[in-house]
Amino acid sequence: MRLIFLGPPGAGKGTMAKVLSKRYNVAHLSTGDLLRANIQARTSLGKEAASFVDNGKLVPDQLVIEMMRQRLREKDAKPGFILDGFPRTTEQAKALDQLLQEEEMEVGHAINFDASDKKIIERLSGRRICGKCGAIYHLKNIPPKQPGICDQCGSALIQRKDDAEDTVRKRLEVYRKETAPLIDYYERQKLLRTVPGDLNVDELDPILKKILV
Ligand code: AMP
Helix, strand or coil, X not given: CEEEEECCCCCXXXXXXXXXXXXXCCEEEEHHHHHHHHHHCCCHHHHHHHXXXXXXXXXXXXXXXXXXXXXXXXHHHCCXXXXXCCCCCHHHHHHHHHHHHHCCCCCCEEEEEECCHXXXXXXXXXXXXXXXXXXXXXXXXXXXXXXXXXXXCCCEEECCHHHCHHHHHHHHHHHHHHHCHHHHHHHHCCCEEEEECCCCHHHHHHHHHHHHC
């Protein structure tokens, strides 16, 4: 199984990717998670990427493409993967096409999570993530058992800097300008499947199951 998850921030890509990667035993490759891990570990990539990520801007294509080129070649990606947040520009999509060709791999579907601005703002303002394992929560919709503590690893939950309201607006603008054109890109490749991103996990899961049979 090889999937691309497209859609604005807060549309549910990361949450569903975590569910599906566990169920189907494929790698969940989130460029956002990879960049945040690099920033936390203060790698040279992390240092270059930090100001872009914190301000809701896209990290330059060459950096992200190189990061994914290496990540896709790792062993856990061989049985399959879900790309969450990559590609985000036409240049990245073209680079991915080339990379897949080199590795003799094909993508099954590009799944477009279509969500309303209202839902996105509601989700991102209440979103909390585990600072250690990256598990995703929501103060109201997916609350942890113990407030502020990750159910899975017991670490503290944090609010992402880029989930601040101003930065969310910026990220939505960037999405519309840079990433939304990829909907047509994958439609032309006959890979596109659009799902309603406003639904919660239990409602969306059967829709995705049908697509993935
Ligand atoms: P996400 O966790 O997918 O919302 O990504 C968080 C941030 O990481 C984005 O706002 C960008 O700054 C950066 N980022 C993630 N994926 C990409 C990508 N494919 N290209 C450029 N920047 C990215």
